[in-house]
Amino acid sequence: MLTNFSVFPEKGDGSILKMACGDYIELLKEYDFQDMLGIMLFSLSENIQNYYQWVDDLEFDEEKAKESAQEMLDEYWGYRKKAKA
Numbered sequence: 001m002l003t004n005f006s007v008f009p010e011k012g013d014g015s016i017l018k019m020a021c022g023d024y025i026e027l028l029k030e031y032d033f034q035d036m037l038g039i040m041l042f043s044l045s046e047n048i049q050n051y052y053q054w055v056d057d058l059e060f061d062e063e064k065a066k067e068s069a070q071e072m073l074d075e076y077w078g079y080r081k082k083a084k085a
Helices: 026-028 033-055 062-085
Strands: 003-008 016-021
Touching: 026 033, 033 062
Parallel strands: none
Antiparallel strands: 003 016
């Protein structure tokens, strides 16, 4: 597992989202840097979607989290392309 999602303490103004990233060195052995970066960004985006589900009191839905994570990354890459143009 690349990232681990947890929130402390309870919901409210003081909630803290913690995401631990692992497998960085192992991923670099398997993938080039750009691919590894994409994998890590997707995993982080997916955990952000899990956080949104938690905040909105929704049932955790991994498929929806993955779809929304991909949409988030597509929007980010579109923004990056426009910024470079």
